[in-house]
Amino acid sequence: xxxxxxxxGMKPKKVLTSKQESxxxxxxxxxxxxxxxxxxxxxxxxxxxxPSTKSATVNSMASRVHRLPHVRDMIDSLLKAxxxxxxxxxxxxxxxxxxxxxxVMDGEIETDQLKLKASELLGRGVNLFSxxxxxxxxxxxxxxxxxxxIEALLLASQEQDSEQDILxxxxxxxx
Numbered sequence: 514x515x516x517x518x519x520x521x522g523m524k525p526k527k528v529l530t531s532k533q534e535s536x537x538x539x540x541x542x543x544x545x546x547x548x549x550x551x552x553x554x555x556x557x558x559x560x561x562x563x564p565s566t567k568s569a570t571v572n573s574m575a576s577r578v579h580r581l582p583h584v585r586d587m588i589d590s591l592l593k594a595x596x597x598x599x600x601x602x603x604x605x606x607x608x609x610x611x612x613x614x615x616x617v618m619d620g621e622i623e624t625d626q627l628k629l630k631a632s633e634l635l636g637r638g639v640n641l642f643s644x645x646x647x648x649x650x651x652x653x654x655x656x657x658x659x660x661x662x663i664e665a666l667l668l669a670s671q672e673q674d675s676e677q678d679i680l681x682x683x684x685x686x687x688x
Contacts, residue, residue: 527581527582527583528583529583529584529587532559532560533559533578533581533583533584533587534587535558535559536555536556536558536559536560536575536578536584537555537584537587537588537591538591539554539555539558539559540552540555540579540588541588541591541592541595542591542595552572552575552576552579553568553571553572553575555575556571556574556575556578557571560574606635606638607636607640607641610632610635610636610641611636611641613632614632614636617629
């Protein structure tokens with residue numbers, strides 16, 4: 514009997530057993546608990562480990578299962594889905610808070626201080642009021658450009674120090 518190759522000529526992917534899948538889900542989202550478990554706890558949860566089993570043995574077996582490529586792939590896909598869900602949830606909360614503030618500003622709804630403060634805190638939690646803008650320059654810089662940037666930063670730092678000395682020339686501390 515010969516083994517059939519897949520159409521692409523690659524080995525077919527291994528399918529997770531139900532216990533391996535349970536291990537992956539417990540590790541990522543904690544099974545029934547909602548929080549991710551350690552490898553050892555996820556192994557105990559999924560593989561019905563006897564209570565008398567030594568911790569070192571459980572750790573070793575959990576690590577072996579975790580290193581299996583198909584298990585690793587499943588964990589990666591579950592983590593990716595979890596991150597995507599978190600981002601979507603934060604964005605929907607952000608939209609909800611922004612819409613609420615717009616309605617208050619437009620006079621469409623009346624509010625009290627408690628609701629307004631709660632909305633503000635929720636808005637801060639989803640970075641609604643963040644002014645940080647990250648711009649990254651991916652082009653390669655030569656040595657002269659880098660030297661110029663460093664020199665400009667040093668000059669700006671020296672100017673700030675001299676301004677501080679002018680504002681508070683005798684603060685009693687040695688600089």
